Amino acid sequence: MAGQSKVSPGEKGSSMKPRNPQPPEWAEQLLERLLPARDRQTITGDLREEYLEVILPSYGPLRAHFWYLRQLSSIASRSLVSHFFTSRSLAMHDVLRTPLLIASLWTCICGAWLATMESILQHPGYPTRIAIALGVALIGLATILARFLHLSARSERWLWIAAVALIALGGYAFVNNLLTSHFEGFVFLLSLSFILQGFLMLAALGWPRAGARPTPPPLAKTTAS
Amino acid sequence: MADLLGTFEQAVLLAILRLGPEAYGRAILHQVQSSLRRNVSAGSVYTTLDRLEARGLIASTLAEGTPARGGRPRRYYKIAAAGIRALDEAHEAIITLWKSVPWPAKARSARVRKVAL
Numbered sequence: 294m295a296g297q298s299k300v301s302p303g304e305k306g307s308s309m310k311p312r313n314p315q316p317p318e319w320a321e322q323l324l325e326r327l328l329p330a331r332d333r334q335t336i337t338g339d340l341r342e343e344y345l346e347v348i349l350p351s352y353g354p355l356r357a358h359f360w361y362l363r364q365l366s367s368i369a370s371r372s373l374v375s376h377f378f379t380s381r382s383l384a385m386h387d388v389l390r391t392p393l394l395i396a397s398l399w400t401c402i403c404g405a406w407l408a409t410m411e412s413i414l415q416h417p418g419y420p421t422r423i424a425i426a427l428g429v430a431l432i433g434l435a436t437i438l439a440r441f442l443h444l445s446a447r448s449e450r451w452l453w454i455a456a457v458a459l460i461a462l463g464g465y466a467f468v469n470n471l472l473t474s475h476f477e478g479f480v481f482l483l484s485l486s487f488i489l490q491g492f493l494m495l496a497a498l499g500w501p502r503a504g505a506r507p508t509p510p511p512l513a514k515t516t517a518s
Numbered sequence: 519m520a521d522l523l524g525t526f527e528q529a530v531l532l533a534i535l536r537l538g539p540e541a542y543g544r545a546i547l548h549q550v551q552s553s554l555r556r557n558v559s560a561g562s563v564y565t566t567l568d569r570l571e572a573r574g575l576i577a578s579t580l581a582e583g584t585p586a587r588g589g590r591p592r593r594y595y596k597i598a599a600a601g602i603r604a605l606d607e608a609h610e611a612i613i614t615l616w617k618s619v620p621w622p623a624k625a626r627s628a629r630v631r632k633v634a635l
Contacts, residue, residue, distance in 0.1 A: 336564060338583050338590025339543040345586050367561035 314354060316344045316361045327369040340364055393497050396490040397436040400459070403483055404430025425462070429487065432459055436494060456494035463487030523608040529554055530566045531605055534576060534595050542581075542592045543567070567595060575601035 321341070325333045340361065349357040407426035411419045432455040439452055467484035470477055523531065533549035534541040547563045570576045576595050583590040597605075 332564065332568075332593075334583075334590045335543065335580070335593040336560075338587035338592065339547075340560070341590065342584070342587045343544055364560050367559040368564060369561075371559075371561035371565045 314345065314349055314357075316341055317358055320361055320365050324365050324369060328372055332372070336368060340368075390497070393490075393493045394437065396486065396493050397433045399433070399486055400490045401430050401433030401437070403486065404428070404433060407483075429459070429462070433490070436490075452494060456491045458491075459487045459494070460491035463491060522611055523604050526550075526562065527566055527570060528605065528608055530563060530570065531575065531597060531601055534597055534601075535605075539594070539596075541595045546595065570601070571595075573600075574598060575604055 321337055324337055324340070328336055344357060344361055348360045352360065404426045408423045408430065411423045411426060416422075435455065436452060463484045463486075466480055467488065470480045470484060529550050530546060533546045533553065537545050537549055543560075543564060546567070547558065547560055550563060551558045567576070567578075571578060575598055577598050578593050578595045580591045581594055583592060
């Protein structure tokens with residue numbers, strides 16, 4: 294038609310593509326969070342290189358995004374499984390990793406269960422007990438997030454405080470339960486598990502997280518293709 | 519021979535050996551895919567590299583990243599002496615294993631049938 298501007302196929306194609314194609318930012322950040330510190334830069338770098346040089350030109354942005362998400366799920370799941378369930382050495386923090394994970398999960402579930410039961414039964418003074426139970430659940434959750442998903446290096450200090458609080462709470466409940474006229478079996482078990490988790494946290498926190506892997510060598514200049 | 523290499527571990531080690539100084543994550547993945555003639559997930563290659571390094575069979579160095587990687591460094595791998603020994607043992611084990619069975623199986627089964635008749 295006269296007057297209609299002619300658009301070449303190349304120009305039309307380029308208008309459909311994003312100006313600065315990149316892997317999905319949120320997925321890249323999530324992967325960096327889930328990977329151990331040692332591999333964060335190198336593995337995300339490999340993926341970005343593959344994405345930009347091979348996948349995006351071959352498949353287009355949408356399929357390339359799906360490809361990236363598939364890689365994310367594959368790498369993250371394998372990395373987490375190997376991180377949680379294999380010990381790389383006999384160093385104390387490695388040996389403690391799995392028991393600490395199990396104890397943290399247990400504490401988290403116990404806290405949530407106690408808070409739910411207190412909110413249902415509503416015995417006198419229940420709001421305080423709900424707050425304590427939620428605090429306990431939060432400590433379990435925070436331990437998992439900080440120690441296993443590396444969500445914040447700054448939280449280490451808070452984990453020390455949380456570990457001491459757990460030991461104090463567990464010790465208080467344990468002694469009170471022994472001295473009271475009606476002994477409660479579940480309080481006995483919970484208090485012991487809180488004390489155990491507290492000591493496991495203190496023992497595991499005694500070593501820097503990076504120590505779980507060999508120290509990365511300094512940057513060496515090579516002729517990369 | 520207590521801790522023999524698995525097939526996938528052998529494929530990864532041989533890929534590193536073949537790539538030489540250009541052996542980094544992405545190149546190793548492509549090499550393994552082409553030698554095994556199947557699609558291999560990146561996760562399995564990285565986990566295997568991690569495990570092999572923890573066992574002292576390979577060593578890695580970091581090198582500066584390219585613009586395509588957003589400046590992120592590359593991790594280059596090379597085989598350690600223990601890795602070469604492990605490959606030797608795996609190769610020897612396969613040879614020994616196959617020596618005990620006449621091959622091809624077709625010839626063997628034909629001979630067995632003849633004896634039975």
